[in-house]
Amino acid sequence: MTQLLNKVINALEQIILEVIDTNTGTVKWVEGDGEWAIDLFPNAGNQQAFAINEETPFLQDFLFDATLIWQAAENGKLRSGLWTETTHTNKELYLEAIAIKQDQHNLLVITNQREDFEFQQKTKQLAREVLLSYDRLFLKNEYLHTRLLSILKQPPEQSNILTTLTKVIENAEFAVLIASSDFSTNIENSAAIKLFDQGTLISSQPSRPIDIILRLMQNQLPEYERILSTNSSWDGELCWISPPSTLKWLKVAFYPVKNKLNEVENWIIFANDISTIKHLIQRNEQLALQDMLTELPNRFSFLQMLEKHIAAKQPFYLLYIDINDFRRHNEFYGHDQGDKLLIELSKRISAVVKTSDFIARVGGDEFAIMLNNIDNQKACKIAIQRIIDSINKPFHTKKSESFNISISIGAANYPHDGQSVEELMKFVDLSAYNGKKNRKNSVQFYSQSMKDASHHLIIVEQNLRQAIKNNEFELYLQPIIDIKTNRINKAEALIRWNHPEKGLINPDDFIPIAEKSGLIIAIGEWVISRTCQMAKQICDLGFDIKISMNLSPSQVTDNNLFAYLSTCINDNKINPRLLELEVTEGVLVDDYSAAEKLLSNVRTIGMSVSVDDFGTGYSSLSYLKKLPLDFLKIDRSFIKEIVADDNDKAIVRAVISMAHNLNLCVTAEGVETKEQLSFLVDNSCNSVQGYIFSRPIKLDYFIKLLHEQK
Amino acid sequence: MIQKKICLLGASSVGKTSLVKQFVEGIFSEKYLTTIGVKIDKKTIFLENEEIQLMLWDMEGNDTYNVFQERYLRGAAGYIIVVDQTRATSLHEGLDIHTLVRQVTDCPAILAINKSDLPATWNMDDSENKSYQNLFDLQFSTSAKTGSNVEEMFSALAKLLLRS
Numbered sequence: 099m100t101q102l103l104n105k106v107i108n109a110l111e112q113i114i115l116e117v118i119d120t121n122t123g124t125v126k127w128v129e130g131d132g133e134w135a136i137d138l139f140p141n142a143g144n145q146q147a148f149a150i151n152e153e154t155p156f157l158q159d160f161l162f163d164a165t166l167i168w169q170a171a172e173n174g175k176l177r178s179g180l181w182t183e184t185t186h187t188n189k190e191l192y193l194e195a196i197a198i199k200q201d202q203h204n205l206l207v208i209t210n211q212r213e214d215f216e217f218q219q220k221t222k223q224l225a226r227e228v229l230l231s232y233d234r235l236f237l238k239n240e241y242l243h244t245r246l247l248s249i250l251k252q253p254p255e256q257s258n259i260l261t262t263l264t265k266v267i268e269n270a271e272f273a274v275l276i277a278s279s280d281f282s283t284n285i286e287n288s289a290a291i292k293l294f295d296q297g298t299l300i301s302s303q304p305s306r307p308i309d310i311i312l313r314l315m316q317n318q319l320p321e322y323e324r325i326l327s328t329n330s331s332w333d334g335e336l337c338w339i340s341p342p343s344t345l346k347w348l349k350v351a352f353y354p355v356k357n358k359l360n361e362v363e364n365w366i367i368f369a370n371d372i373s374t375i376k377h378l379i380q381r382n383e384q385l386a387l388q389d390m391l392t393e394l395p396n397r398f399s400f401l402q403m404l405e406k407h408i409a410a411k412q413p414f415y416l417l418y419i420d421i422n423d424f425r426r427h428n429e430f431y432g433h434d435q436g437d438k439l440l441i442e443l444s445k446r447i448s449a450v451v452k453t454s455d456f457i458a459r460v461g462g463d464e465f466a467i468m469l470n471n472i473d474n475q476k477a478c479k480i481a482i483q484r485i486i487d488s489i490n491k492p493f494h495t496k497k498s499e500s501f502n503i504s505i506s507i508g509a510a511n512y513p514h515d516g517q518s519v520e521e522l523m524k525f526v527d528l529s530a531y532n533g534k535k536n537r538k539n540s541v542q543f544y545s546q547s548m549k550d551a552s553h554h555l556i557i558v559e560q561n562l563r564q565a566i567k568n569n570e571f572e573l574y575l576q577p578i579i580d581i582k583t584n585r586i587n588k589a590e591a592l593i594r595w596n597h598p599e600k601g602l603i604n605p606d607d608f609i610p611i612a613e614k615s616g617l618i619i620a621i622g623e624w625v626i627s628r629t630c631q632m633a634k635q636i637c638d639l640g641f642d643i644k645i646s647m648n649l650s651p652s653q654v655t656d657n658n659l660f661a662y663l664s665t666c667i668n669d670n671k672i673n674p675r676l677l678e679l680e681v682t683e684g685v686l687v688d689d690y691s692a693a694e695k696l697l698s699n700v701r702t703i704g705m706s707v708s709v710d711d712f713g714t715g716y717s718s719l720s721y722l723k724k725l726p727l728d729f730l731k732i733d734r735s736f737i738k739e740i741v742a743d744d745n746d747k748a749i750v751r752a753v754i755s756m757a758h759n760l761n762l763c764v765t766a767e768g769v770e771t772k773e774q775l776s777f778l779v780d781n782s783c784n785s786v787q788g789y790i791f792s793r794p795i796k797l798d799y800f801i802k803l804l805h806e807q808k
Numbered sequence: 809m810i811q812k813k814i815c816l817l818g819a820s821s822v823g824k825t826s827l828v829k830q831f832v833e834g835i836f837s838e839k840y841l842t843t844i845g846v847k848i849d850k851k852t853i854f855l856e857n858e859e860i861q862l863m864l865w866d867m868e869g870n871d872t873y874n875v876f877q878e879r880y881l882r883g884a885a886g887y888i889i890v891v892d893q894t895r896a897t898s899l900h901e902g903l904d905i906h907t908l909v910r911q912v913t914d915c916p917a918i919l920a921i922n923k924s925d926l927p928a929t930w931n932m933d934d935s936e937n938k939s940y941q942n943l944f945d946l947q948f949s950t951s952a953k954t955g956s957n958v959e960e961m962f963s964a965l966a967k968l969l970l971r972s
Contacts, residue, residue, distance in 0.1 A: 152811070155848050155863055162882060179877070180845030192844075215844055222873050223842045226820050229871065233895060237929060390872070434900055496904065 734768025
């Protein structure tokens with residue numbers, strides 16, 4: 099029996115040492131032998147006691163931890179982890195030790211782990227080479243993308259731009275293509291020509307690189323149509339097979355360059371050959387199906403699984419989860435924190451889905467989940483709620499700053515909504531995209547009406563673009579009355595859209611779309627320009643009236659806004675004192691540093707600043723003290739019930755008192771009755787605005803009012 | 809003879825093994841072979857009439873596949889955080905490891921900014937440089953490939969250990 103045991107131990111390449119004295123590290127060799135073991139302990143004879151000393155320093159160090167096991171009352175064991183020992187004959191041994199306490203016996207088992215070591219080294223070597231390659235690829239892409247965008251966004255009159263641009267593109271180590279909006283013309287660098295070289299054997303005209311990429315995207319991406327129709331950016335992997343000899347894996351990044359009207363003027367496309375990385379990954383099956391960052395299954399693995407489930411004809415729900423404003427988060431906290439967020443998010447979602455469900459990372463900040471064994475929307479909603487609850491808890495950066503994120507979830511049902519992988523992926527992608535209207539968590543189930551609504555948005559956006567070109571907007575003015583003098587001293591400029599067919603359209607119906615599509619910048623510039631003209635016209639008639647204009651969140655973060663404002667003021671030769679900017683408190687909190695910079699600049703030149711809709715948003719009061727402000731406008735929702743509701747009364751009194759203590763004046767919005775007015779007068783409100791005096795009116799009527807008041 | 813344990817720590821593929829190889833054997837290999845577990849090398853140097861044996865604990869880099877293990881630091885007289893100047897992320901990872909080590913020992917620490925023979929992809933301004941200097945006892949810009957500052961770094965650490 100002992101002989102058989104010894105054979106097994108030798109086959110396992112182990113030796114067993116019995117510990118005689120834990121304090122001196124003295125052991126006795128009891129079982130196992132082999133050349134490697136003799137190399138390790140050349141001075142230890144069979145069955146002889148010997149001390150583990152500085153000749154094997156790793157093992158000697160391990161004895162500290164091992165002693166705790168041996169001296170414990172209970173049975174137990176502890177592994178040392180792998181180490182490499184160089185023997186006196188200069189051989190390298192790959193070893194692991196296990197300290198064991200078993201029924202009063204203190205044992206030290208040493209295993210020659212050559213095979214396990216080599217396997218680990220091979221796997222980790224591949225994994226780390228892939229990590230490194232991705233790291234480098236990412237850095238190169240980010241660098242060039244940032245540089246190209248900054249160059250393309252510079253005014254064309256800036257000298258040397260073409261030379262710089264050409265140099266940057268030509269010297270890139272990977273394919274760079276800049277295409278016109280319809281992809282008909284494009285420039286490409288030498289790396290692109292090399293990457294898409296189709297050999298000289300092909301008799302027909304070789305395809306242009308851009309056409310190859312578009313064709314691959316069209317065939318391999320269910321999102322293709324959505325990307326083009328919504329002018330979105332995309333990055334991911336494509337496989338290019340061109341018989342007889344081409345098989346390349348490409349990592350492609352696809353970015354639109356838009357003008358002020360949110361029209362695509364160019365597309366920038368980067369393509370890297372990642373065939374080697376793919377090859378490395380494919381040598382290891384696990385890596386080929388796994389996302390390296392989150393350790394979840396990857397897109398490829400997910401699509402495979404989706405195919406399998408569809409083939410099995412079992413109903414399920416497909417969810418597509420997209421992190422809102424992930425790019426902004428990355429820019430703000432850095433890419434390593436972005437990675438940390440993705441890992442944490444994947445853990446949280448994995449913890450709340452069932453083991454029978456399947457979750458994968460299918461894109462940069464996109465996750466997909468198959469909720470199996472669910473065939474009704476109610477059950478699906480419960481599962482989604484668990485996911486939302488899990489991400490609603492704050493996340494933390496490495497510096498322990500806490501922050502919250504929101505996600506957009508698109509959901510579709512198999513077989514009801516779609517019956518193929520392409521259809522389902524396309525539908526959930528569209529659903530998640532549609533849910534991204536605000537920064538809140540959203541869930542959007544696929545439906546025909548959603549598809550129609552998405553189409554409607556595209557039409558409104560096109561109409562808005564026409565409206566800017568055809569000058570279909572008009573500014574109305576709503577008087578603001580100074581309570582002390584009971585006279586108009588200010589007016590708020592409010593935009594209206596004179597639609598050629600639909601008539602007058604209120605801003606609530608088109609500003610959110612303009613904001614989302616980026617058209618708000620162009621519309622905002624029109625508002626600034628027209629406000630300046632109106633202020634000038636009123637001033638020239640001898641009236642000292644300030645005009646305030648609303649700024650949207652995108653305008654506050656637009657670097658060119660202040661320069662544009664200054665130009666309009668100079669062109670119209672008006673005193674900046676006659677202009678005011680209105681921003682909502684949400685903008686102040688979300689984009690604090692951008693808002694602070696802009697507001698300081700405008701106040702330096704003499705304009706004033708007011709906070710709109712005060713009390714409805716974040717109500718973070720710290721910004722009131724820090725930011726350069728002049729007025730608070732109490733939201734109409736507090737004024738509406740002010741006569742009857744004691745809470746509203748208390749809130750309005752408190753806001754007025756707080757504002758006055760901070761040297762800010764207060765304007766009440768939405769004043770409609772005498773009772774409301776008298777409450778505001780009694781409580782020292784500075785000015786009021788509302789239907790009790792006038793609704794928003796056209797400029798000529800406003801001027802008439804001013805004349806009447808004279 | 810005095811014996812001192814020195815640990816080399818950092819993200820994977822920053823060049824810890826190459827630094828040890830350059831210091832102990834005076835050679836450099838372009839081929840990257842990832843370290844698994846721990847490997848201990850010894851080198852004896854003479855300093856101020858003293859013979860010092862440096863026990864260099866070259867540890868597997870910390871990443872997704874291998875988490876930091878504080879037990880290997882037991883008895884360390886000093887440690888070197890190695891970062892790769894062509895990868896900014898390795899600096900952040902190195903600083904994270906440094907924070908973890910500081911929770912178990914306050915022995916002398918060196919920051920080795922390795923691969924100085926290659927162009928750096930991050931630029932430290934003076935204030936950053938200063939703030940890192942404050943975190944470490946010494947800082948070296950090294951190249952395991954050319955040998956630049958490798959000997960100097962280990963000698964400086966040994967000197968520091970002799971005095972402490």
